[in-house]
Amino acid sequence: MSVRFVIDLLDFVRKAGRHHGKIPLSDLARIQDFLYENKGEVFYWINGIIDQEDKHCLHIQLEGELCLCCQRCLGSLPHTLDIKTSLLVVENESELIQTDTDDSVDAILATVDMDVLKLVEDEIILSLSISSRHNEGECEIHKPEYYQPTEISSSKKNPFAVLKTLKKTQH
Ligand SMILES: [Zn+2]
Numbered sequence: 772m773s774v775r776f777v778i779d780l781l782d783f784v785r786k787a788g789r790h791h792g793k794i795p796l797s798d799l800a801r802i803q804d805f806l807y808e809n810k811g812e813v814f815y816w817i818n819g820i821i822d823q824e825d826k827h828c829l830h831i832q833l834e835g836e837l838c839l840c841c842q843r844c845l846g847s848l849p850h851t852l853d854i855k856t857s858l859l860v861v862e863n864e865s866e867l868i869q870t871d872t873d874d875s876v877d878a879i880l881a882t883v884d885m886d887v888l889k890l891v892e893d894e895i896i897l898s899l900s901i902s903s904r905h906n907e908g909e910c911e912i913h914k915p916e917y918y919q920p921t922e923i924s925s926s927k928k929n930p931f932a933v934l935k936t937l938k939k940t941q942h
Pocket residue numbers: 841842843844845846904905909910911
C-alpha cells in the first residue's frame with residue numbers, strides 16, 4: 772500500500788495547494804473490476820485554485836496506462852488515462868444540491884480529511900464507465916489466440932459453448 776494522502780480541502784484550495792503523486796492500480800480497490808491486468812500506476816496532479824469569481828476550485832489531472840477488461844468480450848483493452856477535470860468546492864449540503872441542478876458544474880463537498888486516493892478513484896471510475904469496451908468489431912472474439920482451432924467449429928463464436936462441450940466429455 773502507498774501512503775495515504777489526506778487534505779483539508781478548503782484549506783488546500785485557499786492556500787493554492789499543489790500535490791502530485793502516483794498510485795499503483797493495485798491500491799485502487801474499486802477499479803479492479805475494470806481491469807484485465809492489475810498492474811501499472813496512475814499519476815495525479817491536484818491543484819487548489821480560487822477563480823476570478825472567487826469560487827474555490829480543485830483541478831485534477833490524471834494520467835496512466837491501463838489494461839482494461841472489455842465489458843463486451845472480457846478481453847484485454849489497452850486504455851490511456853488522460854483526465855483533466857475541475858471540481859467546485861462547496862462548503863455545505865445545500866450548496867451541493869444547488870450545483871447539482873447545473874450539469875456544467877461538478878461539485879465536491881469540502882471535507883477536512885479528503886482522501887486523495889478516493890478522489891482519484893472516483894474520477895477514474897467516472898471516466899471508465901463510458902469507455903471500457905472495444906470499438907465495434909475489435910473484440911477479442913476475432914483474435915485467434917483466444918480461440919484455438921478445435922474440431923468444434925460452431926463454438927468459435929461462443930466461449931460458453933466450449934465449456935458445455937468440455938463438461939459433456941468429462942461425464
Ligand atoms: Zn471487446
